[in-house]
Structure formats: structure tokens, C-alpha cells
Amino acid sequence: MLHTANFHHAKEVANVAFLGSEATCLLGLFKKLPVERLAAGQSLFFEGDAAKHLFEVVEGSLRIFKIISDGRRVITGFLHAGDIIGVSLKDRYLYSAETVTDTRIRRISRKSFDAEVANSPDLRPEVFARLCDEMAAAQEQMVLLSRKNAEERVCSFLRKELLRVCEERADLVIELPMTRLDIADYLGLTIETVSRTMTKLNNKGIVAPAGRHSIRILKRSALTQLAGNDDGYLDNTVELAAYARRPHH
Amino acid sequence: MLHTANFHHAKEVANVAFLGSEATCLLGLFKKLPVERLAAGQSLFFEGDAAKHLFEVVEGSLRIFKIISDGRRVITGFLHAGDIIGVSLKDRYLYSAETVTDTRIRRISRKSFDAEVANSPDLRPEVFARLCDEMAAAQEQMVLLSRKNAEERVCSFLRKELLRVCEERADLVIELPMTRLDIADYLGLTIETVSRTMTKLNNKGIVAPAGRHSIRILKRSALTQLAGNDDGYLDNTVELAAYARRPHH
């Protein structure tokens, strides 16, 4: 089995049970741990490795992905500052993780993490909440991959990135640190289709180019519209009516 | 917001905190609760409803699904006896649930469930394990929807159903209680493509028809082969080598 190669191993300091840290949130568990730096394109761990650590993303972005036969890659998610990698894992990593940009992380052993969580009832709801959010995101992604066309996929992606950085802003320039290939492998498309779709959105005046790794959102509402309403219960009256009209069973 | 309409409401008996039940597994929490019966095609709850209950599937099968604009349906999973519905939920159901067959279920209020779990450290690892399994399944499904062709999808599905019922058997006739439309909406295909793919697998001598809701597996290994190895770390040497060969960043 593969090791976490290609990675500048930091010594595992102070990871062994400093119980009673009394952190009030999960990120608090990482606070006292040393920060490690990773250059862009480095591997953090591989799918199948023993899941010995959890990681806090302090700064930068990562991709997590799975590889199947003949080298097809599926990116199941991107991670950013404040995210924790590995909450939903048992003994093995279910995916590989690589940095997209230069990144700073902190790591905690699963052993310490589990011990802290077991000892602190306050933390359990947050672990649970993070798991649920991860699950909800996975389900939205299944919807996207199952039933959305290229334009809906790209708009969903841009909208998600937009919501992540600014809840309500007017400048509307978002950073997309990942490459087109990353986006394609995340959206279940090819790099060419992503590119063409971006061009189409330019032509429609919905977005405008702002450097290779940034994009300006001109019509936020159009983006939402074209994302193909997967907002679920916020307003699914229309969807459920259409569903009822559809012939099944 | 929609209510759990179309559903024969049972009175909510004995759901309020009978702490100290000392169940050693999650299913134990349901043991003393009354069984409810549902006919095929009944709704259990709708996406967006307040998630007041968790359900144990005692017997039968259910589908969980999301509906998006213009009525497109995505089935995110099927559930069977022994499964628990709603572990990964916070306040709202993220999907709708319907019975596929006549079904028997037990229900517990989320309040009781949470209280029992909070009070019993033994149960927490099982909650966590079920969440992780659900997450792992969701990721496999993302891989399937993102990068697999029709044949790989159908073979993956048949293989999954096969592994679910018999770990190692020779008779190899599996029940598929759901309709072709259900399978299609689960695999991100159309009913016609599912049908044609099944026919192709017949012609190849890999499966044989055994009634509308059953199928005989003739070549189990071929099925595994054609499923497009997403087995991850069990043997991903080949995949990783192919990935390394691929040009990126």
C-alpha cells in the first residue's frame, strides 16, 4: 500500500492526548499545533493509506479525489481555509488529497482527535454538523452529476464558490485557484466543455474574465437561475408539482 | 412547506425519553417501538419536512430521492431491512422517502434518539460508523455518475445488490424490487438505456432474466470486471499507475 510520499513529513509533536484542552470548537483542537507548509501540487495522502491524521486547512486550497480504472479521476471536493479533512473517515482514507495552491495546514492524530471529542460533549454536535454538511454537499453533487447539463453544472459550481466567499457582496470577483482540468474532473465534464461553457457565459454577459484564476460575476441572479434550482426545500413547490405531473409507478 | 401527506399516521407512542434502555446497538433503540406498515409507493416524508423522526426499516425497500426543476428525479439511494433512515440529518430532511414495496418500519423521535446516543457512549461509534459508510457510498456514487458509462453503471449496481444480499453464494439470483425507472433515476440514465444495457448483458451471457423483479447472475467475475474497478484501495495499483501517466498540472 502507498505511503504519504512526496510530502515533507513534520515530526509528530504533542499529538498524544493533551486532554482537557477545553476547546469550544473543533478548530480549537488544532490551535496549539504547529503549522506545516506545502507547495502547490503536493500530495497530503493517498486513497487507501491508513487514516492516521486529520488536517485543518489554515490557508490555501486542496482537492480530494478518487482514481478509477485507466486513470479516470473524479474530484469529490475542494477544501479551503477553515475546513477539516478527515472527519468522515474510519481507518483508511477514502480519497487522495493534493494541494491546489501553496497551502498551510495543521495536523492532529485521529487518536487525539477522537479522545478530545469523546471527552468533550460540546464538540460532538460540531462533529455531527460537519458530517451532515458533508453529506448534504455529496447529495447535491450527486444531483449535479446525475441530471444537470454542462451549463447548469458550471453555473452551480460558480454559484457555490460565490456563496462560499461572500454571502452578500457587490464586487463579485471570485478566485478559482484550481485549473480547468480540476473543474472538469469535479463537474464530470471535459476541460473543453468547461472552457466552451465559460465562453458562452461570457457571451451572455453573465460573467467576465478577470485573469486566469479569477472571474467576475455580472449577473448573479442569472447564475442562480441557470444552476437548475437544486436548492431543495427553500422553494421546491414548482419541482414537486412537475414531479407529480411526471408519469411513474 | 409540505407535510408528510399520503401517509397513515401512527400515534407517537412512548417516544419521549425512556433513557437507560441500555441498548448495545442502534437497532436496539427501536426494538420496543411499534411496527408500522406501509403499502408500496407510499411517502414516508418529503424533502424539506422537519426531520422529527428516524426510521428503522424492518422489512421491505425504500427509495430516497431529490427532485429538481422541471421534475427531474435523482434517487440517491435504496434502503433495506436493517437500515436506519435519517442518521445524517439535522433539522430538515434532505430528501424525500417512498416505499418501493410493502414495508414495515419502526420510528423513533430524533429527540429520543439523540438523548439515547448522548447517554450511551457505546452507541456513538455505531452512529459514526453508519455516517461514514453513508459517506463512502455517496462518494462511490459520485464516481459512478461522474465517469462511468452505462454498462459500468448497471454492472456496478448489480454487483452492489449482489454483495448486499449474499457475500458468497452460488445460486446468485438477486431480487430487484424497484422498477426500471427507479434504477434509471439512481444510475443517472434513462429507462431505455437501462433496458438496452440489461439486454446486452443477457446477450453476453453475464446475467439471465428471472422474472421482472429478479435477475440471475451467471458470471460474477465479469460483472466485477465491467463495473469499472472503483474498489479503491483494495487494488488500485493499476489505477494509480495510469493516473501517473496522464498529463496534468
Place this chain on the structure above:
DNA sequence: CGTAAGTTTGACACGGATCAAGTTATGTGG
């Protein structure tokens, strides 16, 4: 036995993949 729902099969269309070429960034060494 008749009807309707579910499924299979066929003909054709189309969205996105593939193959190929050209263009624009990014980074590197002189």
C-alpha cells in the same frame, strides 16, 4: 379476459467527448 402499467426495441437526434490546432499565460535561463 381486458386494461393499464411497465418494459423492450427501433429510428433518429443531439450534447458533450474526442481529436487537432492555435492562442495565451507562466515561468526560466541567458
Place this chain on the structure above:
DNA sequence: CCACATAACTTGATCCGTGTCAAACTTACG
């Protein structure tokens, strides 16, 4: 700081797998 090399991206032409539309067939059930 510029010239060059290379990676990343865009655009175009064509192909193919799956979707769509339509019809025939099968099964379940009243």
C-alpha cells in the same frame, strides 16, 4: 528584462453514446 519553452486554455471539426420519440410487447391485476 527579454527570449524562449512549456503548461494551460480556447476554439474548431467531427464522432459517438446516450437521450428522445414512437411503437410493440409483456406482465400484473381487477
